[in-house]
Amino acid sequence: MSPDAIKVWDLPTRLFHWLLASTFAGAWLTGDSERWMVVHTLLGYTFAGLIAFRLVWGFVGGRHARFSSFVRGPGAVKRYLGSLLTREPEHHVGHNPAGGWAVLALLGLGTVTAVAGYATYNDLGGHWVEELHEGAASAMLALVFIHISAVVLSSLVHRENLVRAMITGFKRRRALH
Ligand code: HEM
Numbered sequence: 369m370s371p372d373a374i375k376v377w378d379l380p381t382r383l384f385h386w387l388l389a390s391t392f393a394g395a396w397l398t399g400d401s402e403r404w405m406v407v408h409t410l411l412g413y414t415f416a417g418l419i420a421f422r423l424v425w426g427f428v429g430g431r432h433a434r435f436s437s438f439v440r441g442p443g444a445v446k447r448y449l450g451s452l453l454t455r456e457p458e459h460h461v462g463h464n465p466a467g468g469w470a471v472l473a474l475l476g477l478g479t480v481t482a483v484a485g486y487a488t489y490n491d492l493g494g495h496w497v498e499e500l501h502e503g504a505a506s507a508m509l510a511l512v513f514i515h516i517s518a519v520v521l522s523s524l525v526h527r528e529n530l531v532r533a534m535i536t537g538f539k540r541r542r543a544l545h
Contacts (some may be wrong), residue, residue, distance in 0.1 A: 370540070376461055377537045378430035384422050385534055388478070389512075391415040396509065399502075409489055416482035419475055432462035439472065440465040457525050461539060464522065470515055479512060480504040 377385075395411040397402035424434040444465040451458040458464070463471060484501035487493045523530045533539045 372541050373538045374461060374541045375537050376432045376539045378433055379537065380421075380425060381429060381433045382534060384418055384425070387394060388415065388418045388422075391418065391510070392478075392508070396505065399505070404441050410487055412482060412485050412489075415478065416486070419482060423479075426493055435472075437500070438463040438465075438468035440468055445469065453527060459526055459542070461541065467518065467522070470518065474508065474515065477508040481508055486512060514536045 370425060391411045391414050395408055398408040401408075428434075431437055437486055438460075448458050448460075448465040460467075466504065481501060481504040484497050484504060488498045488501050519530050528540055530539075
């Protein structure tokens, strides 16, 4: 291991991430078929449990998992995005300021998707609840594509494999430009 390596993502955060990605993908693929509805519902409950866990972990988890360490104001987001166009882009060991808001948006949309899905499945509310469930899930899928593009872009800008970091938990302490 390089002496410059620093542990950033704790094990619960990493497990949460890959389980969330898998349950979301599975629920998306099974959502349109009556035959797979039980599987879809089970994946949905697991997804909801994961989101609930992450909301709590955002207050009591490891240093870089806490909301207080990565939720920054609009000024910080603008500065970070502006710095990407310069020769010395800002480097953040945890989530960058733009990524921090993407995390909140993913957790927020995930919550709406899961709650509206529960209501739809249990016939609570009308047709609009089903529309809300499907709309929130589609918005989440769009955000996931943006999220993956941003991870690739950020990995290239900082010459650091962020996907590997989400598997091993380790990142580089210093920036490479
Ligand atoms: C192949 C697909 C995916 C890859 C490669 C990927 C990669 C990553 C990486 C590298 C990070 C850390 C970003 C950073 O360094 O700041 C991250 C964070 C995150 N990703 Fe993904 N992701 C994928 C799919 C998803 C999906 C499908 C979801 C949601 C359904 C998702 C939700 C999140 C969330 C919520 C975080 C924040 C983690 C935390 O702090 O708990 N990701 N992702």
